[in-house]
Amino acid sequence: MNIIKNLVPSSKYNIKCPYTMNAQFIVVHNTANDASAANEIAYMIRNNNQVSFHYAVDDVEVVQGIPENRNAWHAGDGGNGRGNRNGIAVEICYSRSGGDRFIKAEKNAAKFIASKLKEKGWGIDKVKKHQDFANKYCPHRTLDMGWNRFLNMIQSELNTSNSSGQNTSTVLKRGSRGTQVRYLQMNLTGLGYKGVSIDGIYGPGTESGVKRFQAAYGLSADGIAGPNTLNKMDSIIGGLQNNLNKLGYNVGSIDGVFGNSTKNAVIAFQRDNGLTADGIPGKNTFAKIEEVIKNKDSDKNRLYRVQVGAFGVRDNAQKLVTELKSKGYDAIVVQDKGLYKVQTGAFSKRENADKLVVQLKKDGFEAIVI
Ligand SMILES: [Zn+2]
Numbered sequence: 001m002n003i004i005k006n007l008v009p010s011s012k013y014n015i016k017c018p019y020t021m022n023a024q025f026i027v028v029h030n031t032a033n034d035a036s037a038a039n040e041i042a043y044m045i046r047n048n049n050q051v052s053f054h055y056a057v058d059d060v061e062v063v064q065g066i067p068e069n070r071n072a073w074h075a076g077d078g079g080n081g082r083g084n085r086n087g088i089a090v091e092i093c094y095s096r097s098g099g100d101r102f103i104k105a106e107k108n109a110a111k112f113i114a115s116k117l118k119e120k121g122w123g124i125d126k127v128k129k130h131q132d133f134a135n136k137y138c139p140h141r142t143l144d145m146g147w148n149r150f151l152n153m154i155q156s157e158l159n160t161s162n163s164s165g166q167n168t169s170t171v172l173k174r175g176s177r178g179t180q181v182r183y184l185q186m187n188l189t190g191l192g193y194k195g196v197s198i199d200g201i202y203g204p205g206t207e208s209g210v211k212r213f214q215a216a217y218g219l220s221a222d223g224i225a226g227p228n229t230l231n232k233m234d235s236i237i238g239g240l241q242n243n244l245n246k247l248g249y250n251v252g253s254i255d256g257v258f259g260n261s262t263k264n265a266v267i268a269f270q271r272d273n274g275l276t277a278d279g280i281p282g283k284n285t286f287a288k289i290e291e292v293i294k295n296k297d298s299d300k301n302r303l304y305r306v307q308v309g310a311f312g313v314r315d316n317a318q319k320l321v322t323e324l325k326s327k328g329y330d331a332i333v334v335q336d337k338g339l340y341k342v343q344t345g346a347f348s349k350r351e352n353a354d355k356l357v358v359q360l361k362k363d364g365f366e367a368i369v370i
Contacts, residue, residue, distance in 0.1 A: 001108055002061040004038070008045045008052070016045070016052040017070035019085060025126040026113055027075055027087035028150070029053065030095030030139035037093050037105075041065040053089035055112070059104035062112050076134030083133030088116070095141040102141060110150065114157035121179055123253045124155055159238075159254055172225040176202040183257045184225055187233050188213060190258025192280035237262070240281060243289050244269060247296070303346040304353035308360060308367050310339045317342050327363055 008016045031040055037056035041063045044052055052072040056063050066072045068088055075083025092109045094101040113127060120126070129147060130138035137143060142150050172181055182200040189196050193209035207223040214221040217232055225233075234256040241254040241262055249265035263279040270277040273288050281289075308324060308331065311317040317333045317340035324331040324344060334341045344360065344367070347353045353369045360367040 001111060003112075004061055004063045006038070006041050006045065006063055006065055007067060008065055012045070012048075013070065015048055015050060017066045017072055019071040021069055021071040021085060023068055023088045023120075024086040025088070025122070025128050026116060027083055027089050027128050027130055027133065028109070028113070028139050028142065029074060029089060029091045029130045030141050031056070031091050031093050032096050032138070032140060034094055034096045037061055037063040037091075040091060040093060053091045055089065056091045056093055057105055057109040057112055058093040059101045059108065062108065075130060076136055081133060083128070083130070087128065087133075092139060092142065095139065098141055106142060106145075106150065107153065110153035111157050114154050117154070117158065118255075119179070121183075121257070123255065124151055124158070125252075127151060127154060155253060170225075170227065170230055172202055172230070173223070174202055174204075174207055181206070184210070184230070184233070187237055187256075187258045190237070190263060190280070192282060240266075240286075240289070243293055247289070247292060303348060304350050305346045305370050306344045306353050306356045306360070306367055307370050308342045308344055308365050310341045312339065314340045316340070324365070329360070 033040065035043070037058035038061075040056040044056075044065055050073045052066055053074045054064060054066045054068060054072055056065070066089075071085050072087075072089045073084055074089035074091075075081055075087055077083045090109060090113060092102070093105045095105075117123065117126060129143070130136055131143070170180060172184055177200055179200065181202045182198060184202075185196050185198040185200070185206055188206070188209040189198060191213070193212055195205045196209040197203075197205055202225075210225050210229060211221045211223040213219075213233070214223075214229055217236075219228055219232060237258050238254055238256040240258075241251045241256070244251050244262070244265040245254065247269065249268050250261070251265045252261045266281050266285065267277045267279040269275075269289065270279070270285060273292065275284055275288060309317065309320050311320075314333065320342045321331045321333060324342070329344045331342055331344045334343055345353065345356050347356075350369070357367045357369060
């Protein structure tokens, strides 16, 4: 997706963005208009109203009008309002009439916001709506269609960018610096590789950690974190986060970065399952997670069957079926391990099977749940 800059001239800073800003979150708006992103930004720059926003997104591109290190007037919460002074404003275009252009614009906005969260190392909780800061129903069409739906769109962008190889061209090695290096260091440390400082600088400690990681996962142990290594790490951490979330241990967003929430979830899981609760997922922890997930899945698929009798001779089973049917029960004969079993029901919930057993016993049948 194209991101085009058409920044307000500094001569208009006093009107449009008078304060420097340390951005802390994103504020989502709908334009309530039918203009393109380029036109929204051009108009915003041209007029002399104290109305401004950092980005406008339409069905084809993103246009930036205000630098991220300056505030914008968009949140309606006043000169010292948190929204106006700390939020990066993103306007989604074509919301007045809606339709296909808006649908596409909203999708682009979800993508753009996901990439912004990645860049900043922020979670989904950093995505706010105009309505959070002022009594205004904005982003109106996005709200009409469902705010959580929009957050889910962003989350799934985050998930795909993690699992589908957002690292395809990234190579981190001795001397590399920055957020990606920091994430790598957090992941190595989280996985228990000692001697890695989390400082965003790829030094000998990080290199050694990468070598050990590569050796452990059958990659060529050259100490350079290229696409294979980074994707492997992404899939291990992302998979771990996904599984912990599934099991009800809240790791927050599945971002492929081993932060505190992931560590705490690992500790809680280890504690609940009789493992050493050190927050480092070693072989035993990974194996246990797999096992618990497997059991949970088979629990979910299991059916509780009510059996009224089991016979060596089919005719006897058939007689019982006839008798059950005469009293209004549905019954079938199931052949299993040389026996003819008479069953009257199969339930995904144990309590429903138990209820049927009680009723059958009242009618004089012997029944058990299998
Ligand atoms: Zn708004």
